[in-house]
Amino acid sequence: MSIKIAFTGTGYIARIHARAAQALAGVELVAVVNHRPDSMRDFAQAFGIKRQYATLEALLSDGDVDAVSINTPNYLHAPQTIAALEAGVHVMVEKPMAMNAQEAQQMFTASEKSGARLLVAHCWRFDEEVQWLKEKIERIGPIIRTKSYGVHVNWGPGGWFTQKEFAGGGALADMGIHALDTVRYLLGDPQPESVYARIGAYYQASDVDDTGVIIVNWQGGATSYVESGWWQPHSDGPEAGAQLYGKSGFASLFPTYLSLPDRRTGEVETIDPGFPHPRAEHCPQAMYDRQMAYFIRCICDERTPVPGGGEGLLNMKILDAAYESAKAPIAPGGNVVAI
Numbered sequence: 001m002s003i004k005i006a007f008t009g010t011g012y013i014a015r016i017h018a019r020a021a022q023a024l025a026g027v028e029l030v031a032v033v034n035h036r037p038d039s040m041r042d043f044a045q046a047f048g049i050k051r052q053y054a055t056l057e058a059l060l061s062d063g064d065v066d067a068v069s070i071n072t073p074n075y076l077h078a079p080q081t082i083a084a085l086e087a088g089v090h091v092m093v094e095k096p097m098a099m100n101a102q103e104a105q106q107m108f109t110a111s112e113k114s115g116a117r118l119l120v121a122h123c124w125r126f127d128e129e130v131q132w133l134k135e136k137i138e139r140i141g142p143i144i145r146t147k148s149y150g151v152h153v154n155w156g157p158g159g160w161f162t163q164k165e166f167a168g169g170g171a172l173a174d175m176g177i178h179a180l181d182t183v184r185y186l187l188g189d190p191q192p193e194s195v196y197a198r199i200g201a202y203y204q205a206s207d208v209d210d211t212g213v214i215i216v217n218w219q220g221g222a223t224s225y226v227e228s229g230w231w232q233p234h235s236d237g238p239e240a241g242a243q244l245y246g247k248s249g250f251a252s253l254f255p256t257y258l259s260l261p262d263r264r265t266g267e268v269e270t271i272d273p274g275f276p277h278p279r280a281e282h283c284p285q286a287m288y289d290r291q292m293a294y295f296i297r298c299i300c301d302e303r304t305p306v307p308g309g310g311e312g313l314l315n316m317k318i319l320d321a322a323y324e325s326a327k328a329p330i331a332p333g334g335n336v337v338a339i
């Protein structure tokens, strides 16, 4: 079976996904969509793509495409995803899934009505160190609390990322969502019960956030503390990491290991898989290669991808609740937003 794939957007992440698709047998890179002809031509040349379109609608009306990888600014995720799904075209859409939960709900509904698949690119689920932890995580269970972060130190993006009308949110929507989704995945995708957050812009003049602290209470009793940031003066390690505290032990992501204390003897067993720390590249191509291979497998096997519309929507609900919580002034007993 051969899958014909197209790309919307020709920026940073589109190139990574195009490389991933190019490396897969049975996948043909057939089209690219961008309103900027120069950028589109360069991209098409780099990946041997023949068809170029100024709009997704023009591509969809031409047809002869099975799947699309959506790599545009966040405000275009919902309209492009829904248009493709309604045309029966499979979609892999970048995170954050949408500008807000309302849009994400519309995308999820469109995916349920369509015969086509929807994958929301919460890429850390495809990282080899996250997957190693996922296999072993039961050994520290049940998990009581997690700490995770996604931050840029002395750096932050510019352009549309910092404009609310194009991005929806700032560092929380860009970086915090990775830290949130990674622990939710490791916790076994529990449902959230409530959120408390403090979010603001302190390091840049912008209408989106550059600093966030979020506490999520999950059904089943675990609590997650998530930090997001751009332009931060410090980070606890590389640009992202997580710690999980269970009744039977501790798990760390970046550096990645398990620590299993024996309360009777006081001895601690460390299970270290030997991944280099820090690793050469924080966001390696291999992670995106696995994600693309999984997307294509889901199409061929007619399976619903996970992370799909449901996971993406739930993350957007948590983000919406966090922004709502942060709007309210600090008040005793207040600011906790139920989901």
Ligand SMILES: NC(=O)c1ccc[n+]([C@@H]2O[C@H](COP(=O)([O-])OP(=O)(O)OC[C@H]3O[C@@H](n4cnc5c(N)ncnc54)[C@H](O)[C@@H]3O)[C@@H](O)[C@H]2O)c1
Pocket: 008, 009, 010, 011, 012, 013, 014, 033, 034, 035, 036, 039, 054, 055, 071, 072, 073, 074, 076, 094, 095, 096, 121, 123, 174, 283
């Ligand atoms: N998962 C990850 O690791 C990761 C990393 C970076 C970015 N992202 C996400 O990917 C998306 C894109 O980010 P980026 O860093 O590649 O941004 P970018 O600014 O480098 O690229 C955006 C692209 O969209 C194009 N574009 C704008 N309007 C368009 C339109 N109407 N039709 C078609 N193309 C249009 C731009 O010309 C540009 O080529 C964002 O949602 C971002 O959050 C994810």
